[in-house]
Amino acid sequence: MLKDITIGQxxxxxxxxxxxxxxxxxxxxxxxxxxLFIADSLRALCVGIAFTLIVYPISGIPIKMMWKSVKPIIPxxxxxxxLNLFFIRTGNVYxxxxxxxxxxxxxxxxxxMAIRIICLIIGSSILTYTTSPIDLTDAIxxxxxxxKKLKVPVHELAMMMTIALRFIPTLIEETDKIMSAQxxxxxxxxxxxxxxxxxxxxxxxxxxxxxxxxxxxxLALAMECRCYHGGEGRTRMKQLHLSWRDLAGTVFVCLFFAxxxxxxxxxx
Amino acid sequence: MAVIKTEGLTYVYGEGxxxxxxxxxxxxxxxxxxxxxxxxxxxxxxxSTLIQHFNGLLKPTEGSVYIDGEKLWDDKAKLRPIRxxxxxxxxxxxxxxxxxxxxxxxxxxxxxxxxxxxxxDRRIKETxxxxxxxxxxxxxxxxxxxxxxxxxxxxxxxxxxxxKVLILDEPASGLDPKGRERILSMLKDYHKQTGNTVLLVSxxxxxxxxxxxxxxxxxxxxxxxxxETVKVFHRxxxxxxxxxxxxxxxxxxxRLKAMGIGLDDDVYTVKYAAELVLSMLKRRxx
Numbered sequence: 001m002l003k004d005i006t007i008g009q010x011x012x013x014x015x016x017x018x019x020x021x022x023x024x025x026x027x028x029x030x031x032x033x034x035x036l037f038i039a040d041s042l043r044a045l046c047v048g049i050a051f052t053l054i055v056y057p058i059s060g061i062p063i064k065m066m067w068k069s070v071k072p073i074i075p076x077x078x079x080x081x082x083l084n085l086f087f088i089r090t091g092n093v094y095x096x097x098x099x100x101x102x103x104x105x106x107x108x109x110x111x112x113m114a115i116r117i118i119c120l121i122i123g124s125s126i127l128t129y130t131t132s133p134i135d136l137t138d139a140i141x142x143x144x145x146x147x148k149k150l151k152v153p154v155h156e157l158a159m160m161m162t163i164a165l166r167f168i169p170t171l172i173e174e175t176d177k178i179m180s181a182q183x184x185x186x187x188x189x190x191x192x193x194x195x196x197x198x199x200x201x202x203x204x205x206x207x208x209x210x211x212x213x214x215x216x217x218x219l220a221l222a223m224e225c226r227c228y229h230g231g232e233g234r235t236r237m238k239q240l241h242l243s244w245r246d247l248a249g250t251v252f253v254c255l256f257f258a259x260x261x262x263x264x265x266x267x268x
Numbered sequence: 269m270a271v272i273k274t275e276g277l278t279y280v281y282g283e284g285x286x287x288x289x290x291x292x293x294x295x296x297x298x299x300x301x302x303x304x305x306x307x308x309x310x311x312x313x314x315x316s317t318l319i320q321h322f323n324g325l326l327k328p329t330e331g332s333v334y335i336d337g338e339k340l341w342d343d344k345a346k347l348r349p350i351r352x353x354x355x356x357x358x359x360x361x362x363x364x365x366x367x368x369x370x371x372x373x374x375x376x377x378x379x380x381x382x383x384x385x386x387x388x389d390r391r392i393k394e395t396x397x398x399x400x401x402x403x404x405x406x407x408x409x410x411x412x413x414x415x416x417x418x419x420x421x422x423x424x425x426x427x428x429x430x431x432k433v434l435i436l437d438e439p440a441s442g443l444d445p446k447g448r449e450r451i452l453s454m455l456k457d458y459h460k461q462t463g464n465t466v467l468l469v470s471x472x473x474x475x476x477x478x479x480x481x482x483x484x485x486x487x488x489x490x491x492x493x494x495x496e497t498v499k500v501f502h503r504x505x506x507x508x509x510x511x512x513x514x515x516x517x518x519x520x521x522x523r524l525k526a527m528g529i530g531l532d533d534d535v536y537t538v539k540y541a542a543e544l545v546l547s548m549l550k551r552r553x554x
Contacts, residue, residue, distance in 0.1 A: 180325050181364040184356040185425060186348060186380030203376065206366035210411070 011129045015060040016245050018130045022139035024246040028253045029127045035257050036119055042112050044263040045119075051256045052119050061129045069125040070118065077114045084110040133165045135238070142240065155231025167215065171208070178207045269337055270298035271433055271465050272322055272354075276331035279317050283329065291317040293489040294331065299467070301432075304459050306480030306497070307469040310511045313486040315469050316359075319435050322467075323354035336432070352381050355431030359438045361422030365410040370401065370421050373410050377429040388428075395424040398461070399454055416447035423451070427458065434458070435467040440475065448472075452479060473515045477501065477536040485512070498534045517541045 012018075017025070032051065039045045056066070084106060091105030128136070141158035148154050179189065182203045189200050279292040292314045299305060309315045320326045321333050324340045324347040333340045335350055355377075358364070367373035371392060378388045396406060399420040405413070410421055423439060436455070440448040456479055459466045467484075470476050476483060476497070483500040485492040487510045493500060500507075504514040504522065513519070514536065521535040531548060535541045 177358065178364055180320070181358045181361065182376075183325060184323060184351055184358070185364075185377040186351050186429070187376075188348065188380065203364075203366045207364050211363060 010132045011061055011065055012132075013060045013130065015058055015130065017055070017059045017126065017249075019243075019245055020130075020249055021240050021242055021246045022131050022135040023142055023240060024242065024249060025127055025131055026136070026139050026143065028249055029124055031253050031257060032123045033120060035253075035260050036116050036123075038264065039116075039260050040264055041267050042108060042115075043267055044260050045112060045115055047256055047259040047263055048119050049115060051253075052122050055126060056122060059126050059130055061126065065129065066122065066125060069129075070121055073117065073121055077117050080117065081110040081114045084113055134162060137161045137165070138236070138238065138240065155234070159231075163219070167212075170215065171212065174211050175204065175208055178204050178211075269301070270334075271301040271336055272299040273297065273334040273337075274321070274331065275334075277318075277321060277328050277333060278330035279314075279321065279326060280329045281317075290489050292321070295491045297484070297491060297494060299465065301465055302463050304456075304466045304479055304481050305468070306476035306483045307467060307486065308471070308473070308476060308483060308512060309486030309492075310488075314489045315486050316437055318486065319356065319437060319467065319469065322433070322435060323351045323356045325351075325356070352377075352429050353431055354433045354435065355426040355429050357423050357426045357434070357436040357439060359441065361426075361439075362410075362415065362418035365418060365422060365425075368409060369407055370396075370410050370413070371406040373421060374406075374425045374428050377425055381429060391428045391430065392424075395428045398427065398458055399424045400450065416443050416450070419443065419447070419451065420454075423454075430462075431464065433465040433467065435469075437469045438471065439468070440470070440472070448475070455479065473501075473513055474517075477515045477518075485510075497536065501536045502533065 032048075035051075036045070036048045039048055085102060086100060086106070088106035088109055089101055089103060091103040091108075093101055093103050094107065095102045131139075137158050140161070141154055144152070144154045144157075183189070187200060187203055189197070189204075192200065274295050274297045277292055277295040277297070278290070281287070281289045281291050295318065307315050307319070317326065321328060321340075322335070324333075327341055335354060338346070338350075340347065340350060365373050367376065374392045374395060375388050378391055383391070392406070393403070396403065401417070401420060401424065405417070410418060413421065419439070423436070427434065439455070440451045443451065452475055455466060455468065458464070459479075468476065468480065480497055482495065483497050484494045485500060485507070492506075492510065493503070501514045501518055504518065507514060514522075517538050518536045521531060521533075521541065524531065525533070531544050535544060
């Protein structure tokens with residue numbers, strides 16, 4: 001039951017996008033997001049849609065997986081669209097009933113917003129689906145490394161992130177075990193009002209807390225035993241390399257970025 | 269009537285994913301009331317998955333489980349009473365302790381049963397005595413106890429529900445020899461005093477040989493056999509092929525037999541072996 005939750009949601013594959021350098025992917029995703037936000041009309045946004053429609057099949061991620069990450073934000077998309085639909089009152093009136101007025105501008109903005117959010121989610125999901133969490137934290141560490149000069153503990157932050165990611169499955173497993181054990185003693189987690197339900201969580205949360213502290217202590221000890229002393233002078237097992245793929249990807253994104261700017265100007 | 273009965277019990281992990289794995293494969297089993305059953309099997313043979321079906325924590329993918337003649341999973345509301353009837357002590361049960369005091373932690377199960385305070389108090393005192401916890405320990409925080417004591421508190425927490433069937437998954441693992449001995453003799457006493465059914469999962473053949481009347485052997489998700497202890501240890505060659513073993517003392521007597529000193533084929537406890545050797549010596553003298 002708890003095991004069904006996907007976290008980090010990395011989907012292993014062999015596509016060009018999977019093989020790209022995580023740093024480049026991260027920057028290009030950021031560029032893609034900027035691209036979506038500078039597009040100021042539905043027409044300019046079409047360039048973003050085209051980009052998504054081209055990149056998504058290349059990534060080789062099954063539709064089912066993608067739907068899984070889009071589904072949770074559908075309510076937000078609907079609410080945003082409805083708010084825009086009903087509260088924008090300028091433009092040609094399509095339909096009117098009492099105080100409700102649906103206008104052309106309302107429809108335009110609503111669909112514009114909805115498409116933008118969906119593209120945003122698909123784009124960033126492609127990043128997380130094609131990049132393992134470890135590569136991602138590595139990339140973040142590398143990209144932020146100039147901040148080391150400003151005494152920002154970049155390596156430590158990245159290490160914390162890696163450890164946190166590493167322990168999510170462990171803690172999920174632990175939670176499962178504790179839940180089973182307390183259920184075996186007749187704990188009733190499913191039924192009752194909110195107060196009763198919250199109270200029923202105590203027998204699960206306390207052992208889980210104790211377990212997390214125990215894991216933290218053990219891990220700290222194990223790291224010290226292997227002479228871990230922070231990031232200074234550390235080499236890495238996986239070297240990040242730039243290749244033709246990264247160049248191609250960058251050129252590709254730049255072209256679409258330029259496309260959005262051009263369309264923006266032409267429409268004006 | 270069998271207290272636990274399974275028919276074609278099958279459980280599959282991760283159905284419909286690339287990680288699909290059959291953990292328990294078509295198991296037909298009948299365990300009679302009042303027995304002390306040892307469950308053995310290689311790591312990953314499906315022991316833990318099997319026992320979690322007996323109190324309705326896992327729902328069979330196929331087949332059915334009957335407790336006291338009552339079929340599980342027909343009515344989900346009836347699962348909770350089943351958990352009071354079949355007490356399950358997980359591996360490393362001390363990690364599930366959560367209350368401020370030992371007393372309160374042991375009370376968790378009985379309280380969930382809806383018993384009144386006097387009855388709960390009586391049961392706590394009784395189980396505490398049975399597992400060898402001194403009365404002054406009941407007011408301590410469970411987190412201040414030693415590993416062995418914590419383990420006994422956790423076991424007491426399940427025993428206090430007075431389940432008709434008590435199932436323990438490796439209750440002695442990770443303890444020192446003295447702690448092991450203590451837990452196992454406590455289980456033996458519990459079985460003798462209450463007459464309840466006890467199922468003990470263990471990797472130690474010595475522990476099983478000393479306590480169990482019958483042994484259930486799991487191999488690669490299938491039930492290899494369920495028979496009397498003597499008969500199971502008789503098949504030492506097959507057990508060895510499964511990566512299991514027979515008690516050390518049985519191995520000693522097997523080698524003696526190979527050397528031409530055949531005393532008895534069914535030696536599986538040191539106590540019996542000692543008697544056998546002594547009587548042989550006596551015969552020689554006499």
